[in-house]
Amino acid sequence: MKRIGFVGLGEMGLPMARNVHARGFEVRGYDTRAEAQRAFRETGGRVAASAEEAAQEADAVIVMVRTPAQAEEVVLGDGGVLEHAPRGTLLAVMSTIGVACMRRLGAGARARGLRFLDAPVSGGRARAEAATLTVIVGGTAKDLADGRPLLEAMGSHLAHVGDVGAGTAVKMANQVLLTVSLMAAREVAAIVEAAGVSVETAWDVLRTCTGTNWVVENWPTASGWIERYTPGTSLDILVKDTGLALDLAREEGVPAPMLGLTSPMLVGLVRRLNG
Structure with a gap:
């Protein structure tokens, strides 16, 4: 497996594609934005003129776009990956797009004689850059065995959790x-400050306690998503993903009252930040 098509050179996709290229794979990257194409070209990668061109003659194609609609257009649409990738090509969709969408893409790929991996990622931009x-x-x-060398060019921890859809279900859980x-951490910060304790002091203690979590341990980063919010960044991604998680809970008939409360709270926060 040597020739790789990479569709989606955004916040996560660009460093991922760079790392694949750095591992010695022949990468043809595509993005609709000229600045993303230029950034990939500057690192020595080849830029494709379309998703179609990225998929042609590829041994594997990676899709790292933002939304379910974008993924369906790239994979299933006219001029998309399924029309132009050779039979036997491994298609790895690494976007977070929801279980139902991922299963549709997997079924479409298999019907056209392609192999398929549902392979969302977690870790953010810094870990994408560090592979x-x-x-x-x-x-x-x-x-997975065939695709492992390719995936290991981007990630240090690979977890096989089941068939197509299972990877996305676990990403939804995260x-x-x-x-x-x-x-919850925003509420706690307000409570301790009202009680006369600085947030920094509280977090220093809580990081050694049973209630700690990634948000507490990385509060400057997590709080920065709110304090330095700009449209299209981490909070908007969480709005999308919690909406997809709610869809999954409804589809599976699973009550999710906590998610049902938290997702609208996040939507409201983002609306306020957008003015």
Whole structure:
């Protein structure tokens, strides 16, 4: 497996594609934005003129776009990956797009003779740049074995959790826990400050206690998502992902009252930040 098509050179996709290229793979990257294409070209990567061109003659294609609609257009749409990737190509969708969408893409790929991995990632931009992402994989053991060298160019922890859809379900779980923790930490910060304790003092203690979590341990980063919010960044991604998690809970008939409270709270916060 040598020739890689990479569709989506955004906040996460660009450093991921760079790392794949740095590992010696022949990468053709595509993004709709000229600045993303330029940034990839400057690191020595080849830029494709379209998703179609990125997929042609590829041994594997990685899709790292933002939304379910974008993923469906890139994979299933006219001129998309399924129309132009050779039979036997491994398609790894690494976007967070919801279980139902991921299963549709997987079924479409398999119907066209492609292999498929549901492979969302966690870790953020810094770990994408360091190639230390967690890659949560749904698919067959054979497809994962074949794709492992490629995935290991981007992540230091690969977890095989089941068939297509399972990887995304676990990624949804992470996003729910992250969002609930973030909203709870905001409330805790307000409570301790009202009681005369600085947030920094409280966090120093709580980081040694049973209530600690990633948000508490990385409060400057997590609180910065709110304090330095700009549209299209981490909070907007969490809005998308908690909405997809709510869809999954409804589809599976699972009560999710905590998520049902937290997701609208996050939506309201983002609306206020947007003015």
